Amino acid sequence: MSNIVAIVGRPNVGKSTLFNRLIEQKKAIMDNVSGVTRDRHYGYGEWIGKYYTVIDTGGYVVGSEDTFEGAIREQVELAIEEADVCLFVVDCTTGITDLDKDFAKVLRKSKKPVYIVANKADTYEKGMDAVEFYELGMGDPFAIAAESGSGTGDLLDAVVSHFEEEGVENPNAGIPKIAILGKPNVGKSSFLNALLGKERSIVTDIAGTTRDAIDNHYNMFGKDFIITDTAGIRRKAKMEDNIEYYSFLRTIKAMEECDIAVILIDATTIDLQTGLQAQDMNIISMADRAKKGIVLMINKWDLVEKDSMTSKRMEDAIRQRMAPLNYMPIIFTSVKEKQRIFQAVEMILDVYENKTKKIPTSKLNDVMLKVIENYPPPAWKGKYIKIKYMTQLPTKSPSFVMFCNLPQYIRESYERYLENQMREHFDFTGVPIQIFFRQK
Numbered sequence: 001m002s003n004i005v006a007i008v009g010r011p012n013v014g015k016s017t018l019f020n021r022l023i024e025q026k027k028a029i030m031d032n033v034s035g036v037t038r039d040r041h042y043g044y045g046e047w048i049g050k051y052y053t054v055i056d057t058g059g060y061v062v063g064s065e066d067t068f069e070g071a072i073r074e075q076v077e078l079a080i081e082e083a084d085v086c087l088f089v090v091d092c093t094t095g096i097t098d099l100d101k102d103f104a105k106v107l108r109k110s111k112k113p114v115y116i117v118a119n120k121a122d123t124y125e126k127g128m129d130a131v132e133f134y135e136l137g138m139g140d141p142f143a144i145a146a147e148s149g150s151g152t153g154d155l156l157d158a159v160v161s162h163f164e165e166e167g168v169e170n171p172n173a174g175i176p177k178i179a180i181l182g183k184p185n186v187g188k189s190s191f192l193n194a195l196l197g198k199e200r201s202i203v204t205d206i207a208g209t210t211r212d213a214i215d216n217h218y219n220m221f222g223k224d225f226i227i228t229d230t231a232g233i234r235r236k237a238k239m240e241d242n243i244e245y246y247s248f249l250r251t252i253k254a255m256e257e258c259d260i261a262v263i264l265i266d267a268t269t270i271d272l273q274t275g276l277q278a279q280d281m282n283i284i285s286m287a288d289r290a291k292k293g294i295v296l297m298i299n300k301w302d303l304v305e306k307d308s309m310t311s312k313r314m315e316d317a318i319r320q321r322m323a324p325l326n327y328m329p330i331i332f333t334s335v336k337e338k339q340r341i342f343q344a345v346e347m348i349l350d351v352y353e354n355k356t357k358k359i360p361t362s363k364l365n366d367v368m369l370k371v372i373e374n375y376p377p378p379a380w381k382g383k384y385i386k387i388k389y390m391t392q393l394p395t396k397s398p399s400f401v402m403f404c405n406l407p408q409y410i411r412e413s414y415e416r417y418l419e420n421q422m423r424e425h426f427d428f429t430g431v432p433i434q435i436f437f438r439q440k
């Protein structure tokens with residue numbers, strides 16, 4: 001079970017406006033790195049302590065009033081397949097259109113929850129018009145105005161009622177879930193197959209209940225882990241026209257479900273001057289924002305002409321490009337020649353350890369208060385800033401809260417310094433960490 005909301009509907013009803021409402025607008029560090037564009041199609045949001053991913057199908061659903069039903073069906077079916085809740089947006093100011101009816105026809109067959117969202121209900125009177133959409137036969141419409149946010153609270157209450165709380169008991173809790181990600185043709189399937197080879201011992205095959213993907217449950221080095229199959233090979237043949245859209249959905253789904261994202265990059269595409277390509281950077285940035293553990297696996301190493309310095313130079317180029325995100329380990333592999341595959345698995349499991357470890361409060365304070373004493377936060381407008389103590393929060397990925405007198409005056413450069421110090425003293429290789437400042 002993952003927490004994915006898909007927004008569907010005909011053009012111009014307000015899907016992207018709703019999308020922006022539902023996602024956190026906080027700027028991620030990664031957005032400042034050149035070559036990464038904020039994707040308008042997915043984002044993360046939170047409502048009363050539940051976290052979710054939102055997909056806006058907007059740009060993908062080819063948009064004109066004469067779109068024929070088949071095209072809609074394919075796009076919508078894909079979204080439904082990957083999502084857990086669907087928001088079907090319609091427009092109060094226009095009422096039901098033929099295209100809305102086409103969408104409804106497809107959506108009614110969905111076994112997943114679908115909510116009708118009657119947007120542009122800017123006034124109470126307009127909201128009353130929303131009753132018209134009962135006619136679509138999909139239950140009570142939620143009258144909202146995405147632009148002002150009115151009505152979105154009730155909608156979100158309904159949406160998150162389908163989502164699990166963090167830490168809800170499930171039989172696979174505590175077992176690392178690994179997603180193998182990367183651009184087409186980098187060797188994802190080959191890596192999976194290499195792991196499926198003679199060394200593996202499958203414990204169980206757990207078939208997904210609502211889709212055809214199978215989570216592969218392994219034991220290696222005496223440790224259990226699950227590899228989420230994201231290769232999507234099974235459906236590929238069928239999806240010829242839509243591979244980009246489909247692989248986008250799969251990546252989001254896999255990302256949402258995993259603990260560790262193993263991102264494969266084709267070594268032959270790495271430039272010693274410019275490092276990684278934009279598409280690789282986007283996947284990495286997505287994993288960082290989703291607070292996943294990350295391992296960069298530079299594959300097809302056998303094809304690179306190299307001397308003893310090549311890997312060092314390549315790693316430097318990558319790290320330079322990734323800065324300030326340089327916490328992920330990098331391994332050079334050849335899946336084809338079975339080079340360093342098991343080291344890669346060990347690395348993945350180490351990152352999982354780092355992601356799940358809890359540092360005792362006393363140890364944290366012993367180390368970090370000394371660090372802070374040696375280099376305290378610079379005063380701001382003549383005000384002296386004092387960090388008093390800190391503790392780790394019980395979250396799925398490491399986050400810490402530091403209590404201080406004037407949290408609002410802690411500058412980003414100092415935050416960065418603290419993060420680097422944390423990483424120096426405690427091993428968080430491969431793991432995004434967050435530090436929050438609270439008043440005390």
Ligand SMILES: Nc1nc2c(ncn2[C@@H]2O[C@H](COP(=O)(O)OP(=O)(O)OP(=O)(O)O)[C@@H](O)[C@H]2O)c(=O)[nH]1
Nearest residue numbers: 010011012013014015016017058120145146147148
């Ligand atoms: N009055 C009013 N207008 C809105 C509201 N929400 C969105 N709009 C307007 O509706 C228009 C379309 O909004 P978008 O969010 O771009 O619609 P979309 O469904 O993503 O459109 P496509 O990208 O074409 O699929 C814009 O001009 C918005 O300003 C609302 O709550 N009230």
Ligand SMILES: Nc1nc2c(ncn2[C@@H]2O[C@H](COP(=O)(O)OP(=O)(O)OP(=O)(O)O)[C@@H](O)[C@H]2O)c(=O)[nH]1
Nearest residue numbers: 183184185186187188189190299300301334335336
């Ligand atoms: N030389 C070399 N070729 C490799 C290596 N790993 C994979 N390949 C080849 O690269 C091609 C693509 O490999 P796949 O495993 O299908 O790649 P993929 O990432 O799953 O590709 P998509 O399914 O299209 O996303 C195949 O021809 C593989 O044999 C490697 O380490 N070295």
